[in-house]
Amino acid sequence: MSADAMPRPLPLMTGMTEEFYQHCAAGELRFQRCSDCGTWRHVPRELCAACGSFEWAWDLSSGKGRVFTWTVVVRPLHPAFSGQEPYAPVVVEMEEGVRVLARVMDCTPEELEMDMPVEVDFEDAGQGVTLPVFKRTT
Amino acid sequence: MSFLGIQLQASIRAIADAGLSNQDIDGIIPFPNLGTAESFASNLGCRDLRFAATLNIGGASPPASLGTAAMVVTSGAASHVLIPAGWNAYSGFRAAKQVSEQTFAIPGGGIARDFYTPHGLTAPAQWYALIARRHMHEFGTKSEHLGAIAVAMRKHAQLNDNAVMKGREMTIDDYMAAPMITDPYRLFDCCLETDAAAAVVVTSEERARDLKGKPVKILSSASGQPYPADEITGRADIFRTGLSLAAPRAFAKAGLKPADMDFAQIYDCFTFEVLQQIEEAGFCARGEGGEFVEGGRIELGGELPINTHGGLLSEAHVLGMGHITEAVRQLRGDAGARQIEGAALGAVTGWGDFGDGSMAILGN
Numbered sequence: 171m172s173a174d175a176m177p178r179p180l181p182l183m184t185g186m187t188e189e190f191y192q193h194c195a196a197g198e199l200r201f202q203r204c205s206d207c208g209t210w211r212h213v214p215r216e217l218c219a220a221c222g223s224f225e226w227a228w229d230l231s232s233g234k235g236r237v238f239t240w241t242v243v244v245r246p247l248h249p250a251f252s253g254q255e256p257y258a259p260v261v262v263e264m265e266e267g268v269r270v271l272a273r274v275m276d277c278t279p280e281e282l283e284m285d286m287p288v289e290v291d292f293e294d295a296g297q298g299v300t301l302p303v304f305k306r307t308t
Numbered sequence: 309m310s311f312l313g314i315q316l317q318a319s320i321r322a323i324a325d326a327g328l329s330n331q332d333i334d335g336i337i338p339f340p341n342l343g344t345a346e347s348f349a350s351n352l353g354c355r356d357l358r359f360a361a362t363l364n365i366g367g368a369s370p371p372a373s374l375g376t377a378a379m380v381v382t383s384g385a386a387s388h389v390l391i392p393a394g395w396n397a398y399s400g401f402r403a404a405k406q407v408s409e410q411t412f413a414i415p416g417g418g419i420a421r422d423f424y425t426p427h428g429l430t431a432p433a434q435w436y437a438l439i440a441r442r443h444m445h446e447f448g449t450k451s452e453h454l455g456a457i458a459v460a461m462r463k464h465a466q467l468n469d470n471a472v473m474k475g476r477e478m479t480i481d482d483y484m485a486a487p488m489i490t491d492p493y494r495l496f497d498c499c500l501e502t503d504a505a506a507a508v509v510v511t512s513e514e515r516a517r518d519l520k521g522k523p524v525k526i527l528s529s530a531s532g533q534p535y536p537a538d539e540i541t542g543r544a545d546i547f548r549t550g551l552s553l554a555a556p557r558a559f560a561k562a563g564l565k566p567a568d569m570d571f572a573q574i575y576d577c578f579t580f581e582v583l584q585q586i587e588e589a590g591f592c593a594r595g596e597g598g599e600f601v602e603g604g605r606i607e608l609g610g611e612l613p614i615n616t617h618g619g620l621l622s623e624a625h626v627l628g629m630g631h632i633t634e635a636v637r638q639l640r641g642d643a644g645a646r647q648i649e650g651a652a653l654g655a656v657t658g659w660g661d662f663g664d665g666s667m668a669i670l671g672n
Contacts, residue, residue, distance in 0.1 A: 179430075181422040213419050213539055239445070239546075241429075241437035242491035247404050248430035259429035261438055261541045269542045272427050279491075284445050301426055 176249040180299045186214035193228060195300040199290045201268055203229040212268040233290035234307065235264040242279040262288055262304055276305040311505075312343045315394040316351050318505040323352075326509045327520035328388055333509070335359035335386030337373040339393040339627055340366060341413055348392065359386040366414060366660020367575050368531065368550060369393075370628040371668035375529025377510035387511060393629035394505020403501040403625060404431060414661045416538030423539075433498055433578060435540050435662065437490045440580035442546055444492060446595070451492060453598035454579040455483040457614075458496045458621055460607045461576060465618030467608070467646035472502055473622040497579040499620035506629035508636065524639045527653075528561035529668040530554045540662045547584060547594060550665025551657055555589035558655070558667035566590045569669075570651040571638055572612055573631035575659040576619040585657050586614075589667065608646055616646050628658045632668070639672040 181187055186202070193200040202211045204218035205225035217224045240260040246252050258279040263269050274288055287307040295301045309317075323330055330352040336345040337360070345360030359380050363369045370393055377389035397403035410417075420429075429435065443449050462478040465471035478496065486495035516523035532553030534543060559565055566589060574589075576582045583597035591612060592600040600606070606614040617623045617634035624630060637643045638651045651672075658666040 179421070179425045181426055182418070187422045212542060213423050219536075239438045239442040241434050241441060241493075242488070243428060243434060244488040244490065246428070246430075247433065247490075248425070248428070251428045251430065254428065257428055259424070259427050259434065259438075271424055271429055271541050295426060299426075 178250045178295060179248070180295060180297055183299065189228065190214060191299055191301075194292055194302050195298070197292060199231040199233050199302055200228040201231055201264075201266060202226045203266075210266040210268050212270060231290070232265045235262040235270070235288055235304070237261075237274070237282060237284060237286040237288060238263040238269060239284070240279075240282055258282055260304065270302060272301065272303050274304045274306070309396075311395045311400060312347060312351070314396065314503060314505040315343060315392040315507065316348070318394055318507040319348065319352065319390055319392045322392075322507040322509050323390065325521050326388075326511070328509065331355060332388045333357075333390045335377065335380050335389035337377060337389060337391045338362050339369055339629075340364045342393065342395055342627075348390065359389065363531075364415060365531065365533075365550075365658070365664035365666065367577060367628045368658035368660035368664040368666040370632055370666075371529055371656050371658040372531040372666035374508070374510060374526050374632065374668045375531070375666075378526045378529065381510060381512045381515075387515060389510045390507060391510065391629070392505065392507040393627040394507075395625075395627065396503045397501045397625055398503050400503070404433075416540075416662050419539050431490075433493050434490045436578055436581060437493050438541065439546055439584065440492050440578075443580065443584070447598065449580075449583065449598040451484065451494070452480065453583060453601055454492065454497055455480045456601045457576070457579040457582045457606070458483050460601070460604075461615050461619045461621040462496075463607055464613075464616050464646060465622035467644070468617050468623055471618040471623040472500055473618060493578055493580075496621070499577050500622070500625050502624040502626075504624035504626040504630065506626045506633045508629070508632055522640050524636045525671045527564070527669040527671045528558045529666065530557035530561060531664070531666045532557070533665070534663040537662060537664060547588070549584065549588055549659070549663040551585050551659065551667060552588040552665070554665045555657075555667045558669050559590070562669040564653065564669060566655075569612065569653055569655045571616055571635070571648055571654045572614050573616070573619070573635050573654065573656045574614050575628050575631065575657050576615055576621050577659060579621070581659055582614065585659065585665075588665075589655070589657065608648065613648055616643065616648065631656050631658075635670050639670055
């Protein structure tokens, strides 16, 4: 099945998820940060699991992180990704301590290395959605 | 036959095996998203259903449901509790397609939809491969270790007439030569897509004494969840899973330890999850799983035979219920060519969703 037959699945743009991706569309990677104890968090949550506070703000990430782990998809299991193989969803551990799942766009799966420094970039995924992606830190 | 139909076939056999009639069933604990208690009761003719519940923890549900059923019968809330599981994952909506395109059906599915799937991380094999690769990095776990698990399950299936992979032997070379699916998982690291069902009936020890069936005792059951349970990538300790918490509880409740087990039936959705659960359940220390599965230790005749029926990898994907029915057979001495001599105690684990875990300890 070609990618045309099945459009790329996109996030459901609602609530805090929509806010996260709106910041991405503005070219900023922002995570929730507790206004009381300063703990960063991702994915979006209603309150701080460290201290219980409902007070938080979308704070700007340095955008820098390191490769924590990945898998190389050789046989896509969702038709929207057929033809992209091999591709690698990567978990990046950010300087703020949170982890983000995304692709590293400027290297092949074979070039990925554990702890490789990467920095955020953004990709227009269509339908008004911008996804965070990464590139090697130069 | 529908997914409900094959579960009803299994249910009727389990009920008859216990020496009961369909109408005696007054409690039903169906597997998540695979039929309601009402539809089971209506089909079976259960006219006085007094307890119905579903534990929404995916493949961790069956061993956990044993615990729930035990609480139900000891409290008197119901007398004969049916626990069915089964699906048409081959002839119906294929398992891989289902889990990839309907992740919203599980707890955490909304997070997968919003933060994983857009990047092409769409299926359990891919979620768990992230953990497997990190384990390889930190502990030197190798593909050959994962292969040893696949080969052991396949060997056991050769002794099981009910195994889909009976007659299809596999060597470690066959394993290594198979195509990659999602690195480090090759084809034979992944469980089967099959039409399969199984069921058990739980009743009180006192009631079981009066029935013709040969009972097996539920010595303990416990569940656990990783933290956070609904998101897999951000866990401070990526290897700590539901079973890391459930297993110590199950062993403590039963007053037993891992070394007391004559066998373990470990939920084998993928090979690395077996290795991870061996470690997290305490059969060996974390990081030693690779060495543990080598040299036939987990095969029949070894120190801890695992998945003596062939498991999800080589018997059929019965959602973990097959692990329980196999434990029952072993403890009754009914396992035929694959019988572990003198089997008296065994552990059964479940793994579901983003790593929810459960363990039941059974004895004869």
